[in-house]
Amino acid sequence: MQNISQSLSLAPLYRHRVFQSTRKVDCHAQVANELSEHDLFWKGDDVDTVLFKAAIRQLQIFMLKYGAEVIVRPRLFNGFALVHMTLSGTAEIEADGQKVCIPQGKTALIAPKRNLRLWWQAGSEQLILKVPMALFDELSAQGQSGPANMPSLFLLPEHAAPHWDLLIQSLLRVLALPGQNDGHTEWISHFERGAAQFLLSQLTSTYTAGPTAAGIAADESADGLIGAGKLQRLDMLEKYIRTRLCAPLALADLANAAGVSVRALNALCHQHHGVAPMDLLRNIRLDAARERLLTHPGANITDTAFEFGFGHLGRFSAYYRERFGELPKQTRGCTR
Template sequence: MQNLSHSLSLAPLYRHRVFQSSRKVDCHAQVANELSEHDLFWKGDDVDTVLFKAAIQQLQIFMLKYGAEVVVRPRLFDGFALVHMTLSGTAEIEADGQKVCIPQGKTALIAPKRNLRLWWQAGSEQLILKVPLALFDELSAQGQAVHPGIPSLFMLPERAVPHWDLLVQSLLRVLALPGEHEGHSAWINHFERGAAQFLLSQLTSTYTAPPTAAGLAANESAENLVGAGKLQRLDMLEKYIKTRLCAPLSLADLANAAGVSVRALNGLCHQHHGVAPMDLLRNIRLDAVRERLLTHPGANITDTAFEFGFGHLGRFSAYYRERFGELPKQTRVAAR
């Protein structure tokens, strides 16, 4: 198995293989039995599915690879949320109208209320943590964590990923314990609750519910916001964009994320960035592409462009040259 991101050692999990198969029917049935009922659409014949699963106490942890490119449409989850970590390749998740791209090294929390669709790149590997919603409720009831409500789809902020990886690695190490031992149960419970508390803390500090119509009306013009208020709205906008770099976003989506009207957002972006909101979105995505090419000179330019939301390669190259004065391939060559 590959382990190209998250700096995780999955050896303890690899001792718990559920199945490995190249038959599509077997793969569908086995995964449905272990995770959730779902419709599965294969987009290739290079099937090499492998599933590992281990139960801790309240949590279950999986590593799943299909081999071929797939689209998965699960039924609504019954009493649990999934934490989806891309170990290699790229995944795209759409839940209740929200869409995010989860490239290698990124993590998302999924708890759909109406519908869910997942696309996995051929050969991608995903680590999945199954968390009972009752655990979140329990922590909240005991006052050990604030429960802001679990959103349909939440991208873990980049700054939080290293800390989350440490928690997951601790859970994985639990699987390597030699057997039942006095005191193990309480110790394991501590790590499980710590992981759930951490997720709730990130939701509390990062997730912003969509603004109400009354809130938008109160912010009809940029002039109604002063000083730190303007900077706070722009910060909300940039955080929203950076967690959805490959998702299709509209001007209305950006305004909702900032908690202002479209007109107010246009004024804020021109005042502080000198460009319109959609141009700001494009620039942030271009900056992300450049950073990837500079830090990973071997990255494929086409794949990187798609990963960060550019569907038309000709326009992407033109935008890139306009912003940085060189073509993407020149950046990559200079970084080597």
């Protein structure tokens, strides 16, 4: 069955092109002006940036494509959050120590407190919804529950994706109205509030659920760690992994490095990275291998796989393609 996100009708948005350019300086300046100040690092010269933007009432919708592979480091957002939806390709987002991969059809809410880094695969297209924090505050004042503090990074659950896709399609259809005059004002505001309310409801069910049996079990498995204590354990774990990228490591080794039980480590990794500890280990090794192939055009793929802990070349290639949307040889080919 086709994912709804693959069949979104973007025609109403495509009537509002801000710019299209193959010049890196122009692209950087235009996107910064429309979205947020940021540092932009290009990997390759295949620049074909296009930006579409449409304002509804309180919300703004963007479609952005760079063409080339890029790393973006935005400044902290001032009074807004972004909802990031990958239309094609793959993106990776790291906010305040949390990292998630966002392949085609996945959606994440981003509201960084300290730092943010985004990696976009070459040729990928991203649909971005800019939501003012004032709208979330307004809904909270009206009784819509939500977490006390907006999380830095929240990956929309799989079961919620079809409902979110339908909400986005409704917002896109609003753009097709002949004129957003007073006769449509309340109706349009209803769709905007509905989208924000849906996000708050997903945050509520994830972060503020009552003490159910599952919730109590999760608390126990986290060994009572809270706040900075969790981040410190995760930092210890990542430092341990990065100094042993080619070493054979077991789950018990990772738990010992973080100073927690295996059950607690599993809960922490799922909460902050969305994956199990051994999957996190593999992802960090894949990231390191990709960096090697990007920075060393002549690197041998087999040697690179072994250097970063992958003893089977076929599985390495399969994992690599699953994470980055291309084979290792394609990455190396782009750098030549």
